[in-house]
Amino acid sequence: MVDRIMNEEQRDIVDLAKGILEKELVPQLEECDKTSRFPTDVFQSLFKAGLYAVEVPEEYGGLGMNFETQFLLNETLGYYDTGFAFSFHAGSMSADSIFIGGTEEQKRWASEQLLAGKVFAFCLTEPAAGSDAGAITTTAKRDGDEYIINGNKTFISCGEIADYFIVAATIDKSLKHKGITLFLVEKERGVQIGKHEDKMGLRLSPTNEVIFDEIRVPADHIIGREGKGFSIVMKNMEAVRPQTMTFAAGLMMRAVDEATRFAKERTSFNMPIIKFQGLSFLLADMLKLTQVSHGTLMYIARLLDEKQPLNGMGASAKIFISESASQVASHAVQVLGGYGYIKDYPVEKLMRDAKIFEIFEGTNQIQQVVLAGLLSKSDK
Known part of the structure; x- marks a missing residue:
């Protein structure tokens, strides 16, 4: 339901990831969620497909994938499972501090390790x-x-x-x-x-x-x-926060699709429930928040690709998208009614997965402190 503009190369990358996830992750997703298990076999398949550590610069032998394409890939991963997506990305993202503050030797070493599939x-x-x-x-x-x-x-x-x-x-x-x-x-x-x-x-x-x-x-x-560790961490977090929100955006896209599909198939009073205005407005709100979140991330990706300062956009996006993800997931459960509350349907999991985005990478309350600090330092 959420249209994403992509060029041919980006579409190929997204389709490659989707093919692997649908074939290898989806069949074991329920079991992995129950047992809290990271599927290393899926990790290895994505690694072999060249989709791990895509941010490693070309000068060090990597793809040097731009942020726009990374964000589109991350949303796709998040659509299938935010937990797997987050760890798959975090395994390489955690080395960003080396590329920000490390020596040339350390950067080359880290690149070699990442390109070998190390976490x-x-x-x-x-x-x-x-x-x-x-x-x-x-x-x-x-x-x-x-x-x-x-x-x-x-x-x-x-x-x-x-x-x-x-x-x-x-x-x-x-x-x-x-x-x-x-x-x-x-x-x-x-x-x-x-x-x-x-x-x-x-x-x-x-x-x-x-x-x-x-x-x-x-x-x-x-x-x-x-x-100098704190300054490196803070510089890194400015980009990490919106990157992490890409997985929340993927979750929202999944919630929109699941709720819309159910609302079209489920009938009440001899008509699909999507025809009832009260429920259709819930779906409209879900789509609205999802589209705006995706658009915000694409704007931030452009800023990062152009090496422009975010000036608080990372914190603002973190607050808005994480809160939107929780709301969209909650609406999806509401649309499905009693079915949304049981584990036979996927939206209860989306609701469980969504909450953490308001907490990690700095709680939303801390992001408000960051934004207030920017205002207090700005010229009148």
């Missing part, structure tokens, strides 16, 4: 430090030519499937944000994977506690310089 996980959040990144307690102490990392990270996407971790640690707690430093840590250095979180939604995306206990890494594993 990265970004470790920032802690049990007592979420939105307030300056409150992290994971430490990194210099010991000769090495750093010793100690601390626990929580709600880490891709934790159990990751080969490498980008870890935010402080070199001096008294410095708060200015002490945060990013480190590249290989799993084989002794990283421990803790609890697999049993989540309400996004269940195909593994979320874990990750434990760093006396983990030694060479000094050349710093990304950027000591104390």
Whole structure:
């Protein structure tokens, strides 16, 4: 129901992904949702098709896919399952900090790993430090030519499937944000994977506690310089937030399709229920929010491709699209009525999956703080 304008190359990429997902993901989707399992076989099929780590720059051997095409691909992945889509993308997106603040050698190394299908996980959040990144307690102490990392990270996407971790640690707690430093840590250095979180939604995306206990890494594993980690993270998040919302947009497209299909087939009082104005207006609202969300993302993609500043658009889009996704999913359940509330139909899952988009990548309330801060700093 949601028309997307694509060129021939973009259409081929989207169709390639759809073919793999319909053949390999859809048949096992219900089981994966029940057991909270990430289907690595589907990951491998998409990787072999050349659809993993598509953002790796051409100069490092990658496709260097532009943001517009990435966003269209992400929406397609999200249409079939937001949890799988998010982790499939996060596995490479977590290495973005290296491309932002790393050395030339680190960028080339990361590119080689990504193009070989390796998975990265970004470790920032802690049990007592979420939105307030300056409150992290994971430490990194210099010991000769090495750093010793100690601390626990929580709600880490891709934790159990990751080969490498980008870890935010402080070199001096008294410095708060200015002490945060990013480190590249290989799993084989002794990283421990803790609890697999049993989540309400996004269940195909593994979320874990990750434990760093006396983990030694060479000094050349710093990304950027000591104390520059926070600035790298903030620069990265400006683009990450709208990228993540592409999966929510895909979910909304799926909700529109499922609700519309049901409303056309379900009859009441001898007519399809889509003919009843009250219900048709619910569908109209769903389509409205979905179209505007998609259009907003395409505008942001253009800004990113042209290397223009977003000036708060990332935060605004995150708020609007995530709230819209929850509303659209809720409307889909309402359209299906009692059927929408049972697991035999897909919309109850869409409703469960939608909520997280208002929470992660910085809660919507934090995004409002960001936007208010921009206004307070702007010239009158």
